[in-house]
Amino acid sequence: EDQVTQSPEALRLQEGESSSLNCSYTVSGLRGLFWYRQDPGKGPEFLFTLYSAGEEKEKERLKATLTKKESFLHITAPKPEDSATYLCAVQNTGGFKTIFGAGTRLFVKA
Amino acid sequence: EPEVTQTPSHQVTQMGQEVILRCVPISNHLYFYWYRQILGQKVEFLVSFYNNEISEKSEIFDDQFSVERPDGSNFTLKIRSTKLEDSAMYFCASRGQRDQPQHFGDGTRLSIL
Numbered sequence: 001e002d003q004v005t006q007s008p009e010a011l012r013l014q015e016g017e018s019s020s021l022n023c024s025y026t027v028s029g030l031r032g033l034f035w036y037r038q039d040p041g042k043g044p045e046f047l048f049t050l051y052s053a054g055e056e057k058e059k060e061r062l063k064a065t066l067t068k069k070e071s072f073l074h075i076t077a078p079k080p081e082d083s084a085t086y087l088c089a090v091q092n093t094g095g096f097k098t099i100f101g102a103g104t105r106l107f108v109k110a
Numbered sequence: 111e112p113e114v115t116q117t118p119s120h121q122v123t124q125m126g127q128e129v130i131l132r133c134v135p136i137s138n139h140l141y142f143y144w145y146r147q148i149l150g151q152k153v154e155f156l157v158s159f160y161n162n163e164i165s166e167k168s169e170i171f172d173d174q175f176s177v178e179r180p181d182g183s184n185f186t187l188k189i190r191s192t193k194l195e196d197s198a199m200y201f202c203a204s205r206g207q208r209d210q211p212q213h214f215g216d217g218t219r220l221s222i223l
Contacts, residue, residue: 032209043114043201043214044153051209087153091209096141096158096166098212103152 002027004101006088012107013078021073021104023088033071035064036087038103044087047073078108112136114215116202122221123192131187131218133202142185143203143212144177146170153201159185189220197222 003026013019025033032051036044048057050066057064061082063074073086085103115134123129135142144156157167159177176188185204189196199219203212 032211034211036214041216043203043216046211046213049209049211089153096160096208097155097168098143099155100145100153 002090002092002099004088004090004099006086006101006104008104009102010105010107012109013075015079015108015110016077018074018076018078020075021086021106023071023073023101024069025071025088025090026069027090027092027099029093031091031093033066034089034091034098035062035071035073036089038085038087047086075106078106080108080110082106083108114202114204114213116200116215116218118218119216120219120221122223125194125222126191128188128190129192129220131189131200131202131220133185133187133215134183135185135202135204136206136213137183139204139206139213141165141205141208141212142177142179143205144187145201145203145214146198147201147217148198156187192220192222194222196220 005024007022035047038044048064053068055066061076065072085105087103089098089100091098117132142159147153155168157171158165178186199217201217203214205212
């Protein structure tokens with residue numbers, strides 16, 4: 001059964017304090033791994049898609065990496081506006097559905 | 111930038127009543143989805159829709175639920191005989207091609223009394 005586990009559940013950082021979020025996944029065949037940001041009361045906002053091990057994507061202070069078993073979202077010098085829940089999701093090659101992890105709630109204090 | 115829009119933003123309904131949640135996906139997208147998120151829990155897949163038919167559904171999506179694309183722009187989720195446990199945020203999403211990311215609306219908060 002396809003599964004996504006994210007850690008930590010919550011992360012509190014000072015502004016400028018870099019860190020990483022982890023996403024471990026089990027999938028029968030990976031079509032794509034997705035990172036989303038979700039603000040309270042809003043829908044998930046797309047950040048990155050990763051397709052194969054070794055791939056990396058960057059956007060501003062965020063960088064996503066992928067191995068055969070996990071993905072990391074690295075946050076460099078975060079700002080308070082980066083505070084949100086970050087969701088990891090996978091889609092397998094056999095189907096249409098996307099399986100989400102429970103997310104990591106990030107709090108960045110000024 | 112094109113976006114997915116959902117209406118209403120909040121729906122309050124008596125238990126046992128039927129509700130219809132509405133979505134306007136991004137115009138050139140081909141794949142459509144409904145998800146739900148119970149307060150404090152993860153986003154859960156309900157159903158995917160492609161080429162005017164359901165392509166996949168989860169065990170949550172039982173006979174109580176149905177989806178429809180009545181015209182070229184709307185995509186609806188109907189919940190019959192609502193229960194208290196149907197209270198959740200319901201998200202619609204669409205994507206262009208199968209391996210492209212899904213784009214989500216801001217959801218409809220459904221409250222069953």
